[in-house]
Amino acid sequence: MSITRTINPIHFEDLEPHRFEDLIRQLIYDFKDWKSIEATGRLGSDDGIDILAIENYFVKTSDDEESEYFDEERVWIIQCKREQNISPKKIETIIRNDIGKQTEIPFGYILASSSNFSKKSRDIFKLTLNELGVKEFYIYGKAEIEDLLFQPKYDHLLFAYFGISLQKRKRSLKSNLMARLTTKRKLTKVIGGIDAVDYQTVFIKPSEQFDYPKIHDDKNLAWRFYETACYQPADCISVYAKKYLAYVNWETGEWDMIENFDIAFRRYPNIWSLDEKFYDKYDKHLSEAYEKWNLVEPNNQAFHIELKAIHFDRIVLVDEIGDAYHEPPHIVVDYINGSPFENKNHIILRGTSPHQFLKPEEEKRIKYFK
Known part of the structure; x- marks a missing residue:
């Protein structure tokens, strides 16, 4: 008789840090309408920033019917930390260091980590970015990244990085x-x-x-x-x-x-x-x-x-x-x-x-x- 199996927690720690950055970059490809996504961390000129992305955002000049649209480029910073634990204090330090080195305040900020964030860490994350004037921001811990990977559209990434295919398991289960x-x-x-x-x-x-x-x-x-x-x-x-x-x-x-x-x-x-x-x-x-x-x-x-x-x-x-x-x-x-x-x-x-x-x-x- 077949035994029912469940998926164990994904071992992000088995990934080399740059591979973790690659995973996050590929997960956010369809998050926004990006004009460009640069893996600056791999280039060695990142000033501590792993991914720098430019979002295409079309703004209407007025509410008139004859109004025109123009393309507003919004800068996003994506920071990737393949670490088991990040304290609230360290989160604040990472954010201030990333944004302090920019000539302008970025529009958006994403912090992705293989660790799970506490409520205090999430509160500090929001408070710091609000204080610095960042308009849109997201924090992705281990649980959120796993949730994304378990979506059917990311099954190819789950297989490529961890050798797991839920869609293949579902097809096999259906066949059985x-x-x-x-x-x-x-x-x-x-x-x-x-x-x-x-x-x-x-x-x-x-x-x-x-x-x-x-x-x-x-x-x-x-x-x-x-x-x-x-x-x-x-x-x-x-x-x-x-x-x-x-x-x-x-x-x-x-x-x-x-x-x-x-x-x-x-x-x-x-x-x-x-x-x-x-x-x-x-x-x-x-x-x-x-x-x-x-x-x-x-x-x-x-x-x-x-x-x-x-x-x-x-x-x-x-x-x-x-x-x-x-x-x-x-x-x-x-x-x-x-x-x-x-x-x-x-x-x-x-x-x-x-x-x-x-x-x-x-x-x-x-x-x-x-």
Whole structure:
């Protein structure tokens, strides 16, 4: 069964400082209508400024219909700090240093950092830029940058810088879900619907069947017939993996079972190439088990059932045609450690009436069958 995965925090600290600057520059390409964006930090002539950008802003000369527009160039400073922690005092120092070296106050200012900013840091950021007369400003901490990178339009940057593609994961997830739905539709069509699958005979076999249909070991059959039980747990079909004749006191919960014979193994249809001696022995044990069970009061007769599930992801094929050796339908499964089933099982005691059942408690087992 597939495991649900989440995305861990992005490791900005793994980026070289100039690569972090490149990332921020590419993230802000469509933030404004830029006339130019210069990576001044990479040129070595930045005066401490990493990115200098010029915004195209068209201003209307008046409110008249015949008024004209002119292009006002707005200067923006973008400062990038790939640091784990920036104190409020350091933020104020960075801003005053950046703006103090300019001949004119820039229109806009952006501070981007791989650290998370506290409320005090954000307050100092706003207060300082307001005091210096900067008109528009933004602060981007680790959380804000991650939010941007997780947007579909920036998926190419997320992959280029960190090797993660959410869109690829979504496509993969969608493909997996569609594959499960296809399997479920085929099962319900061939075997039975959600409420009509109980006690339907299926032949389960591995996807790798090197010697099929020849059998070498009748004690550990790689393929055999099972009876289906339900479509539970989610995205699974469960079968009666083991089934024993049992006694139950429904009032006290006391129970016992004839555990030397598993009646979940189907007598018919026969498994091709299985020795007739196997079935002779089967018939003998089946008869002995029912002789004991028929002595139980009808109201106390029950079945000790072990349900095991096959996840849809492990079903390679639902074959409604079958073959000349075993009649349909076949479920071809990707076996793990020689088994088609998930690790968990579900055990119940069920009466001769399907609505009469309980979960057996080991401490309430008695010695009823001698």
